[in-house]
Amino acid sequence: MDNVKVRFAPSPTGPLHIGGARSALFNYLLARRYGGKMVLRIEDTDLERSSRQSEVNIIESLKWLGINWDEGPDVGGDFGPYRQTERLNIYTNYAKELIEKGLAYRCYCSEEELEGQRQAFIAKGELPRYSGCCRNLTKEQEEKFLQEGRKPVVRFKVPADQLVVIDDLVRGTVTFESNGIGDYVIIKSDGIPTYNFAAVIDDYLMQITHVIRAEEHLSNTPRQVMVYEALGWKLPKFAHISLILGKDKTKMSKRHGATSVVQYKEQGYLPEAVVNFLALLGWSSGGEEEIFTMEQLIEQFSLDRVAKNPAVFDMEKLKWINGYYIRQSSVERITDLAIPFLQDAGYLPQDITPEQYEWTKLVVTSVQEKIHSLQEIIDFMKLFVGEKVEFENEEAKLVLKEEQVPRVIEALRTKINEMDIIEPEGVKKALKAITKETKLGGRKVFMPIRVALTGQMHGPDLHYIIAILGKELVEKRLKHTLSKN
RNA sequence: GGCCCGUUGGAGAAGUGGCUUAACUCACCAGCCUUUCACGCUGGCAUUCAGGGGUUCGAAUCCCCUACGGGUCACCA
Numbered sequence: 229m230d231n232v233k234v235r236f237a238p239s240p241t242g243p244l245h246i247g248g249a250r251s252a253l254f255n256y257l258l259a260r261r262y263g264g265k266m267v268l269r270i271e272d273t274d275l276e277r278s279s280r281q282s283e284v285n286i287i288e289s290l291k292w293l294g295i296n297w298d299e300g301p302d303v304g305g306d307f308g309p310y311r312q313t314e315r316l317n318i319y320t321n322y323a324k325e326l327i328e329k330g331l332a333y334r335c336y337c338s339e340e341e342l343e344g345q346r347q348a349f350i351a352k353g354e355l356p357r358y359s360g361c362c363r364n365l366t367k368e369q370e371e372k373f374l375q376e377g378r379k380p381v382v383r384f385k386v387p388a389d390q391l392v393v394i395d396d397l398v399r400g401t402v403t404f405e406s407n408g409i410g411d412y413v414i415i416k417s418d419g420i421p422t423y424n425f426a427a428v429i430d431d432y433l434m435q436i437t438h439v440i441r442a443e444e445h446l447s448n449t450p451r452q453v454m455v456y457e458a459l460g461w462k463l464p465k466f467a468h469i470s471l472i473l474g475k476d477k478t479k480m481s482k483r484h485g486a487t488s489v490v491q492y493k494e495q496g497y498l499p500e501a502v503v504n505f506l507a508l509l510g511w512s513s514g515g516e517e518e519i520f521t522m523e524q525l526i527e528q529f530s531l532d533r534v535a536k537n538p539a540v541f542d543m544e545k546l547k548w549i550n551g552y553y554i555r556q557s558s559v560e561r562i563t564d565l566a567i568p569f570l571q572d573a574g575y576l577p578q579d580i581t582p583e584q585y586e587w588t589k590l591v592v593t594s595v596q597e598k599i600h601s602l603q604e605i606i607d608f609m610k611l612f613v614g615e616k617v618e619f620e621n622e623e624a625k626l627v628l629k630e631e632q633v634p635r636v637i638e639a640l641r642t643k644i645n646e647m648d649i650i651e652p653e654g655v656k657k658a659l660k661a662i663t664k665e666t667k668l669g670g671r672k673v674f675m676p677i678r679v680a681l682t683g684q685m686h687g688p689d690l691h692y693i694i695a696i697l698g699k700e701l702v703e704k705r706l707k708h709t710l711s712k713n
Numbered sequence: 714g715g716c717c718c719g720u721u722g723g724a725g726a727a728g729u730g731g732c733u734u735a736a737c738u739c740a741c742c743a744g745c746c747u748u749u750c751a752c753g754c755u756g757g758c759a760u761u762c763a764g765g766g767g768u769u770c771g772a773a774u775c776c777c778c779u780a781c782g783g784g785u786c787a788c789c790a
Contacts, residue, residue, distance in 0.1 A: 239790045355715060357786080381718075383786055399718070408716050408786080416788040419751055423790045445787040449733095449752055477782060508738090512726055518738045526714075540781070542724045545739045555752075589738080598751045659748080674748035686750035 230579060232264025234428045236297070237289075237427065239271040240282035243488035244289035247472045247480060250506045254469060255440045256295045257529035261541075266591035268300030270311040271427070273420050278313075280591060289489035293499050294522050299434070307434040311467040312426050314667070319421035321384045322429055323414060324460065333456045333514035334380035336373035353548070357410040360384070378416070382415035384425075384455065397438075397467035397531045400575060404450040408681065412451055417434045423702055424448055428455040431464055440467045440531075462554035467531050469510055480541055496569060496602025509539040519552060551600035563592045566602050573606045575613060591654070594692035608688070611695045615704040617683040628709065632668055636676050639666060650699055656691040680709045 236252040244252075259266040268379060272278035287302060290433075299305025309315055322400070326332035335358075346356035363385065373380070389616070390406035414425035421429070431439060446468045456463050464607050474484030486492055500521060507525050509519065514690065520528070553560060567588060570576040589615050595608050619625045627633075643658040644650070663673045678690055681702065687693065694702055 237790090241790075271790065277789075335788095342788090357784080379788095401751075402717070404716070410786085418788080420788085422788070425790085443718070443786095444784055445790085448790090450717095469720085473783080476723090495756050508725065510725095512737090514727065516727095516735095516737045518725090539720095539726090540724060542739070545725065548739055549751095580781050594752090597753095665747085670748040672748090678749065684749085688750080692746070 231437060232259055232262040233267065233435055234259045234264065234440060235267040235269050235431065236295075236438050237269040237271050237430075237441075238286050239277075240279060240286060241274060241277040242282055242285075243490055244286045246489060246492075246506070247485055248286075248518075249289065249293060249489050249502070250472065251441055251469065253293070253506050254467075254529075254531075254534070255438075256297075257525050258440065260526040261529050264437070265299065265438065266297040267305070267307070268297040268302075268310065269430060269434070270301055271421065271423065271495075273312050273426055275313075275418075275420065278309075280283070281341065283311075284482055285488075285490065291490065292493060293503055301430075309448050312430065315426075315430070315492065316419065316421070317391060318433070319415065319417065319426055319429055323421070323425070326384070326414075326458055327382065328548070330385070331460070332382050332384050333365070333411075334370065335383045335411075335413075336365070336370070336378045336380050337362060338378070341562075345365070353439070356579065360363065360411055363411070376428070379412045379417040381417050383411040383452070384414050384458070386411050386454065392453050393467060394446075394449050394453060395574075396446070397465055397469075398534045399446070399468055399536060400444065404447075404552045406450070406454070409451060416456070424451045425455060427521055427563075428452045428459075428461075432456070432459075432461050436464050438465045438467060438531075440469065443468045443470050449519050450475075467534070469534055470536060471510055473538045474541045475540065477540065479540075484541065485543065496565075496604065497546070497550050498565070500604075501546070501553045504553075505546045505549050505661060508545075510535050519549070521559060537574055537589045540592055547600040554599060554602075555597050559589055559593050559596065562596055562602070563589045566592055567606060569602050573612055575606075575609050590692060590696050594688035594696065598688065611682045611684065611693060615701065615708060617681065617709045618681045619679070619707050620685065624679045624683060624685050627675050627685070630672070630676065632666065632672050633676045633680075635666055636662065636673050637680060637710070640677055641706070644694075644699055647699075650695050652689075652691045653696045659691060681705050683709070 234255040236248075238248050238252075244462065247484050251495045254308070256266055258264070270283055272283070283301070290296070297303065298375050299307060299310060301308075301310040323332060327334070342358065342504060345359045347359070349356045362383070367490055386406050386409050388407060392404045392406060393402070394402045411708065412424065413422050415421050430436075431677060436482060449466060449468070453463060474480050476484075479486060486495060488492065489502065493499075503525070505523055507520060507529075511529065512532060513520070513528050563585070569587065576588065580588070587657060591605070591612060595605055598608075634658070639662045643662065647654055647658070659677075662672055666673065674690055675685065678693070679685060681690075681697065697705065
């Protein structure tokens with residue numbers, strides 16, 4: 229494949245959606261795979277809903293994921309501008325060309341009239357559509373409408389009795405009948421082009437070779453193909469990737485939980501985990517591996533391994549992948565990433581001292597292999613902060629009633645007091661020593677200490693807990709729990 | 714409703730007419746490891762590919778019908 233050029237063309241009407249992110253990823257992977265180029269184009273023709281804030285969010289989310297582009301509103305390029313609202317004259321000129329060639333026409337129908345037409349069709353038991361009543365207006369009729377103050381839209385004249393065949397890279401050959409498509413608007417009454425028109429003009433002018441987008445656009449494609457043909461332009465290759473579904477098998481939406489990329493960032497997912505997971509939604513390598521770095525994805529990605537059927541977003545698998553990447557990362561990296569979460573939760577101040585950093589690193593070390601997202605660290609914090617201990621249940625309470633407990637606790641106090649610095653390795657040795665000296669099995673020593681210090685019967689390694697708590701808190705917690713018994 | 718797309722275990726999937734008595738991963742279950750939990754390791758988990766017809770010596774793979782799910786029919790993209 230030579231000269232691959234793809235584009236991701238979001239409309240900035242909200243934060244980057246998980247489905248959009250996957251479209252962007254697939255485009256990016258194809259471009260990088262074949263040494264091609266990628267364009268970011270902002271389709272902001274919906275003036276009502278578009279915002280710069282959304283554009284910024286989209287760009288930041290893409291960057292966070294590690295997806296970058298060669299041309300776009302932020303980096304420029306030879307085929308700009310890259311915001312559709314900055315290209316309006318281009319679209320108008322092509323619309324004029326189509327009108328002159330008799331392939332498009334101005335329509336002066338008002339919203340009410342259009343609605344009336346629709347109702348009339350429904351009344352006759354037919355499908356609601358545009359009647360085509362402005363197709364052959366005379367100059368005089370147009371003048372009259374203009375004088376009435378009507379603002380026309382431009383409609384594309386859909387040819388009758390035509391088969392539009394789309395050769396889709398993932399879906400194969402898909403055929404539509406032009407008769408099922410009414411004359412559709414290409415320029416709105418305010419002069420702004422519609423999606424089906426602007427996308428075609430831009431894809432052509434920006435020399436896009438592969439249009440990879442979500443399946444919801446498949447039925448739009450014949451409309452676009454007709455524009456290419458009307459203008460005498462060569463078609464790009466199309467690839468429509470299936471939708472991402474929620475657990476109930478309907479299109480992924482807010483009901484199903486987090487839908488935007490930032491939300492996943494905020495919930496403590498790592499970008500490489502999200503990328504890995506997204507890649508697996510509709511694509512598979514065919515091999516046994518499930519873990520792929522961006523580099524590996526670039527090496528292996530191909531459109532013919534993209535599935536036709538929709539994929540259900542499985543949160544459990546995302547968590548597993550995220551947990552995997554958390555375990556693979558260095559303690560330092562996870563610590564740096566975790567600090568903002570701990571600050572937000574009030575466990576760390578805005579400015580942290582070197583001591584606090586080291587302490588946080590210990591916390592991270594102790595939970596790194598247990599968590600599936602950075603946010604889950606918060607759940608462990610009550611184990612490490614505060615003087616009081618709550619028993620998780622009766623069973624935990626009973627552990628402290630065992631007969632060897634006083635001896636064990638006493639031994640622990642002695643060992644701790646003997647230590648100048650409390651650090652994990654030293655504590656680990658001390659605990660081992662206690663099991664030896666008291667001649668008790670591991671559980672009889674470790675469980676009471678664990679319960680006395682945390683109230684829980686399970687959790688991170690004890691020597692970390694003790695090192696994180698420090699001498700003072702260990703003593704305070706021991707006093708507190710023992711007094712309750 | 715018309716048009717279009719899809720349907721392999723709870724989820725992602727491999728499979729493109731015989732190598733499949735259907736890979737692999739998540740989840741789940743059991744065991745091992747371990748001071749607990751987790752991690753890790755080992756094993757189990759669809760005689761069957763939505764259902765029904767057909768084509769064929771042979772079908773999850775090709776064709777038809779039905780069912781179900783989804784998308785689209787806007788001066789939204």
